[in-house]
Amino acid sequence: MTDHTRSTDHTDEAPRTGSPSPAPRWTTRPETAADRAAVHAVNAAAFPTPDEADLVDALRADPEAWLPELSYVAEAPDGSVAAYALLTRCHVGDAPALALAPVATLPRYQRQGAGQAVIRAVLDAARLRGEALVLVLGHPEYYPRFGFAPASRHGIRPGFEVPDEAMTALVLDDSVPVPSGLIRYPAAFGV
Ligand SMILES: CC(C)(COP(=O)(O)OP(=O)(O)OC[C@H]1O[C@@H](n2cnc3c(N)ncnc32)[C@H](O)[C@@H]1OP(=O)(O)O)[C@@H](O)C(=O)NCCC(=O)NCCS
Numbered sequence: 001m002t003d004h005t006r007s008t009d010h011t012d013e014a015p016r017t018g019s020p021s022p023a024p025r026w027t028t029r030p031e032t033a034a035d036r037a038a039v040h041a042v043n044a045a046a047f048p049t050p051d052e053a054d055l056v057d058a059l060r061a062d063p064e065a066w067l068p069e070l071s072y073v074a075e076a077p078d079g080s081v082a083a084y085a086l087l088t089r090c091h092v093g094d095a096p097a098l099a100l101a102p103v104a105t106l107p108r109y110q111r112q113g114a115g116q117a118v119i120r121a122v123l124d125a126a127r128l129r130g131e132a133l134v135l136v137l138g139h140p141e142y143y144p145r146f147g148f149a150p151a152s153r154h155g156i157r158p159g160f161e162v163p164d165e166a167m168t169a170l171v172l173d174d175s176v177p178v179p180s181g182l183i184r185y186p187a188a189f190g191v
Contacts, residue, residue, distance in 0.1 A: 026074040026082065026114050028121035035073055036060075038081035046104035055102065056086060058188035065089050065186035069129070070098070072122035074105075074114045082106050083114035085122045087134065092156050093181030098126055099189075100136040119146055123170070132173040135183060140165040155180030160191055 031039055043053035059065050070087035083105040090099040105115045123146060126134060135151060136143050137158065148168035151157070158167050159182055171178055185191050
C-alpha cells in the first residue's frame with residue numbers, strides 16, 4: 001500500500017556541478033511511536049540544553065496541545081531521523097492557532113536543507129488539516145523564507161518581552177479572519 005504521508009517533495013537539491021557527492025534527499029513524514037527516542041536525541045543534540053527535547057516529551061503528554069500528525073521528521077538517506085519540526089495547539093485570544101516549536105536538525109546534517117524540508121512538510125500538513133495560522137518565535141532571518149512575517153502586523157503579541165521581528169506569523173488560510181490579541185501557549189512552554 002502506498003503511504004501518502006511520506007514525501008520527498010520538499011527536497012532542496014544542490015545544483016548539479018559535477019560534484020561526486022550529491023546533496024542528500026530528505027524524506028519527510030509524521031513521527032511514529034518508534035521515532036520518539038530519535039526525536040528526543042535530535043533535539044538534545046541540536047540545542048545547547050535538553051530543555052527542547054524535554055519540551056517535546058511534555059507536549060506529547062498534553063492531549064490539548066498535541067496533534068500527532070503535526071509532529072514531523074525528515075529522514076536522512078539511511079532512514080535515521082535527521083531533522084524535526086513540531087506544531088502544537090496554541091491560541092490567539094480564544095482563536096485556535098499553531099505554535100511551531102521546536103525545529104531542530106542534527107548538527108551533522110545542518111545547512112543541507114533538512115530543516116527547510118521538514119518545516120515545509122509540517123506546514124503543508126497543517127494547511128491540509130484546515131489550520132489557519134502558525135506562530136513561531138525564532139531566528140528572524142530564517143522564517144521569512146516560509147512566509148512568516150512579524151506577528152505584530154496582525155496585532156498578535158506574546159505575553160513576554162521579545163524583539164518584534166522574532167515573533168512571526170504565517171497565515172495558512174486567507175479566508176479566515178486573522179485573530180489579534182495575546183498568544184496563549186500550551187502549559188509545557190512555561191510562559
Ligand atoms: C535552525 C535549524 C533548524 C536550521 O536547520 P538546517 O537543516 O540547518 O537548515 P537548512 O539547511 O534547511 O537551511 C539552511 C539555511 O538556514 C539558515 N540558518 C541555519 N541556522 C540558522 C540560524 N541559527 N539563524 C539564521 N539562519 C540560519 C542558513 O543560513 C541557511 O540559509 P541559506 O539557505 O540562505 O544559506 C538548525 O540549524 C538547528 O537545528 N539549529 C539549532 C537549533 C535551533 O536553533 N532551532 C531553531 C530554533 S528557532
